[in-house]
Amino acid sequence: MPEGSLIVGTAVSNRYAVDFSGEHAHKPIAVARPANTQECSLILEHCNAQRQPVVIQGGLTGLAGGATPQPGELAISLERLTGIEELDKIAGSMTVLAGTPLQVVQEAAAAAGFMFPLDLGARGSCTIGGNIATNAGGNQVLRFGMMRNLVLGLEAVLADGTIVSSMNKMLKNNAGYDLKHLFIGTEGTLGIVTRAVLRLFPKQPAKTTAICAVRNFDSMLELLAQLQSRLSGSLSAFEAMWASYFDYVVDHVNGLKNPFDASHPIYILIETEGQDAEADMDRFQAALEAPLESELVIDAVLAQSERERQTFWKIRDGIGEITPMLQPMLAFDVSMPVTEMQGFLSDIDAGFRSRFGSVHSLLFGHIGDNNLHIGVTTGKESDFEQLCEIVYSATGAHAGSISAEHGVGVLRKQYLHHSRNKAEIALMRRLKQALDPNQILNPSRVIAP
Ligand SMILES: Cc1cc2nc3c(=O)[nH]c(=O)nc-3n(C[C@H](O)[C@H](O)[C@H](O)COP(=O)(O)OP(=O)(O)OC[C@H]3O[C@@H](n4cnc5c(N)ncnc54)[C@H](O)[C@@H]3O)c2cc1C
Incomplete structure (x- = not known):
C-alpha cells in the first residue's frame, strides 16, 4: 500500500x-x-x-x-486526489480531480483569462467534489446558476467499485440519460466523484457595486424586476439584508462602518459584472436613476473603489464573524418562490412569538435566487427542535425547500418530508437501493434507509 x-x-x-x-x-x-x-x-x-x-x-x-x-x-x-489535468481554451473547460480546492480552480481559470463562477466563503478549503456532491450555490447563482450548471461531465465510483466515466466536454449531449446528475447534489450517497469537467466563462474584470435601501419587501421585489430588465444579463448579485442583520453586523464587526446616515428597513447589495468599467458604471447609474426618482429606492451608496466594494461585501459576509457572538444560534437556509416569502416571514414571526415571546433573529438572503438565510437564537439550545419545527413547517406550507444550498446531510434529514412528497422520497430510496444495495456509501444521510 x-x-x-x-x-x-x-x-x-x-x-x-x-x-x-x-x-x-x-x-x-x-x-x-x-x-x-x-x-x-x-x-x-x-x-x-x-x-x-x-x-x-x-x-x-x-x-x-x-x-x-x-x-x-x-x-x-x-x-490526495488533487490537481488540474487540463484547461481547454477552445472548449472553455477545465478537467480537475475531485479533491482540488475551489480557489485553486478559480485562480487557474483567472490565470488563463477565464473565470470559474462558483464562489463561496469556504473557497480556500472546500473541494470541487464536495461542491458537486452538495450542488453548491454561493454568490453568483443569479447569473451563472448553481454547481449543477457548471459541470459538463464527471467520473464517479459506485459503491461496488464500478468506475463510471462520463467526462463529457460538450454543451449539447442528449445521447441517453445524463448520468452526471445522479452524483450532483446527492451528497455522496450514490457514488464518489473522482474527476470533473467544469465549464469556464470569459473573465468579467469590471465590477460595479452599490448598496440600496428600500422601505419594504414589495419595493425590493419591484427593484429586482426593474434591474433585471434594465441590466439584462450583467446583474450578478442581489443580496438582501434586513435591518436586524445589517445593523448587527455594522455595529459588531471590527473595521466596519455604516455607509448610511440613517437606519432603513431593508438593504440590498447589488453588483454587476462586465468587460468595460466606465461603460458599465454609466449603465448601472442609469438603471438606478428611475428607482431613485420614484423613491422606490430611498437611499443608495455606490462603491467608489475596490476597497469600498470589499467593505460592502464584508457586511454581506459578516455572518461568519457574528455567528460565534450569538451562540447558541440555529442557522436556516431555506428557499421558496419570492411571492411566498412575505407570508412565510409573517408565519415564522407569529410562531416565534406564540412559542417563545420573542427571539433574536437575523435575516438576509440571495433574494434573486429565492434563498433566505435566517439566524435564530432564544439563548437556549434546548429550544432548537421547536425552532426547527416552526421554520420547516412554514417552509413546507409556502411551497419551499428546507435546504436551498447547504444540503440535507444528517442534520435536516428528519425534516425532508416538509419539502418532498412521499413518491419523491420513495424514488430516492429506490435509487439508493439500486446503486448501493448494501448501504455502505454515506449511509443514513439525506434519507433514512
Ligand atoms: C464559511 C462558509 C461559507 C459557505 N458558503 C456557502 C455558500 O455560499 N453556498 C453553499 O452552497 N455552501 C456554502 N458553504 C457550505 C460548504 O462550503 C459547501 O457545501 C461545499 O460545497 C462543501 O464542500 P467540501 O469539499 O467541504 O465538502 P465536505 O464538507 O467534505 O462534504 C460535503 C458532502 O459532500 C460529500 N462529498 C464530499 N466530497 C465528495 C466527493 N468527491 N464525492 C461524493 N461525495 C462527496 C460528503 O460526504 C458530504 O456529504 C459554506 C461553508 C462555510 C464554512
Whole structure:
C-alpha cells in the first residue's frame, strides 16, 4: 500500500471527526486517502464485500453533517486526489480531480483569462467534489446558476467499485440519460466523484457595486424586476439584508462602518459584472436613476473603489464573524418562490412569538435566487427542535425547500418530508437501493434507509 494512503489508530486526528457544522463529532475507524480513481475503486470494492460503511470527506466545510463520520465508519478522504489535468481554451473547460480546492480552480481559470463562477466563503478549503456532491450555490447563482450548471461531465465510483466515466466536454449531449446528475447534489450517497469537467466563462474584470435601501419587501421585489430588465444579463448579485442583520453586523464587526446616515428597513447589495468599467458604471447609474426618482429606492451608496466594494461585501459576509457572538444560534437556509416569502416571514414571526415571546433573529438572503438565510437564537439550545419545527413547517406550507444550498446531510434529514412528497422520497430510496444495495456509501444521510 503506498505511503500515506491509510491512517489508522492514534494517527487519526480530530480533523477527520467533524465537518463545519461542528455537531456530533466522531472519529472514523481509519482514513483511506486514495490518490487516483483506481485506488478509490479498489477501496470501495473491498468495503462493499465486507459491508464496511464509509463516509466521503472533501474539504469538510459542509454545514449539514454529511461528512461527519457516524460510529464505525471508515473515512475516504479525497485530500490526495488533487490537481488540474487540463484547461481547454477552445472548449472553455477545465478537467480537475475531485479533491482540488475551489480557489485553486478559480485562480487557474483567472490565470488563463477565464473565470470559474462558483464562489463561496469556504473557497480556500472546500473541494470541487464536495461542491458537486452538495450542488453548491454561493454568490453568483443569479447569473451563472448553481454547481449543477457548471459541470459538463464527471467520473464517479459506485459503491461496488464500478468506475463510471462520463467526462463529457460538450454543451449539447442528449445521447441517453445524463448520468452526471445522479452524483450532483446527492451528497455522496450514490457514488464518489473522482474527476470533473467544469465549464469556464470569459473573465468579467469590471465590477460595479452599490448598496440600496428600500422601505419594504414589495419595493425590493419591484427593484429586482426593474434591474433585471434594465441590466439584462450583467446583474450578478442581489443580496438582501434586513435591518436586524445589517445593523448587527455594522455595529459588531471590527473595521466596519455604516455607509448610511440613517437606519432603513431593508438593504440590498447589488453588483454587476462586465468587460468595460466606465461603460458599465454609466449603465448601472442609469438603471438606478428611475428607482431613485420614484423613491422606490430611498437611499443608495455606490462603491467608489475596490476597497469600498470589499467593505460592502464584508457586511454581506459578516455572518461568519457574528455567528460565534450569538451562540447558541440555529442557522436556516431555506428557499421558496419570492411571492411566498412575505407570508412565510409573517408565519415564522407569529410562531416565534406564540412559542417563545420573542427571539433574536437575523435575516438576509440571495433574494434573486429565492434563498433566505435566517439566524435564530432564544439563548437556549434546548429550544432548537421547536425552532426547527416552526421554520420547516412554514417552509413546507409556502411551497419551499428546507435546504436551498447547504444540503440535507444528517442534520435536516428528519425534516425532508416538509419539502418532498412521499413518491419523491420513495424514488430516492429506490435509487439508493439500486446503486448501493448494501448501504455502505454515506449511509443514513439525506434519507433514512
Ligand atoms: C464559511 C462558509 C461559507 C459557505 N458558503 C456557502 C455558500 O455560499 N453556498 C453553499 O452552497 N455552501 C456554502 N458553504 C457550505 C460548504 O462550503 C459547501 O457545501 C461545499 O460545497 C462543501 O464542500 P467540501 O469539499 O467541504 O465538502 P465536505 O464538507 O467534505 O462534504 C460535503 C458532502 O459532500 C460529500 N462529498 C464530499 N466530497 C465528495 C466527493 N468527491 N464525492 C461524493 N461525495 C462527496 C460528503 O460526504 C458530504 O456529504 C459554506 C461553508 C462555510 C464554512
